[in-house]
Amino acid sequence: MEKYLQLFDDFLEKLSRWGLILSLFLILGLAVFSIVMRWLSMSLLWIEPLIRHIVFLSAFLGGSLATKKGAHIKVDLLTHMIGRSSSEVLHWLHRNLIGLFCCLTCFFLTLSSWDFYQVEKEFGSTAFLNIHSSYLVLIIPLGMGLIFFRFFNLLLLGLKKGRSA
Secondary structure (H helix, E strand, O other), rough: OOOHHHHHHHHHHHHHHHHHHHHHHHHHHHHHHHHHHHHOOOOOOOHHHHHHHHHHHHEEEEEEEEHHOOOOOHHHHHHHHHHHOOOOHHHHHHHHHHHHHHHHHHHHHHHHHHHHHHHHHHOOOOOEEEHHHHHOOOHHHHHHHHHHHHHHHHHHHHHHHHHHH
């Protein structure tokens, strides 16, 4: 079981990393293209909104990578207090409670963002390049879902490893 969880986590890691690399190259390429087009007194109105949405996607991919490294946003007061303790049980409990809280938070944010996507799908309009706004909003539930799966997988691995982790 632990082997499959680790394989799934490695897959999510590679997906996030390569997606982020591709996103950054796309942002850079489109931004340079937009600048060159302005020098030629031409403008493509769809480039800048597309860049904004790719930046949004890259934020979620970066959040997924930060989740793996434990570099996500957290309150360190309790961590500092527990860090002084020599109890392995307390450290294990602290790590897994934080994982559970983050997992639940991301789960409910994923559900809420899916509801937002459904509303946008029903009432949204065409944004640019004949792309419906619901496809652009779909970045949110997919990104939150990715981060949820990272936390869920880390929680399962943390529970599976027991106090030795």
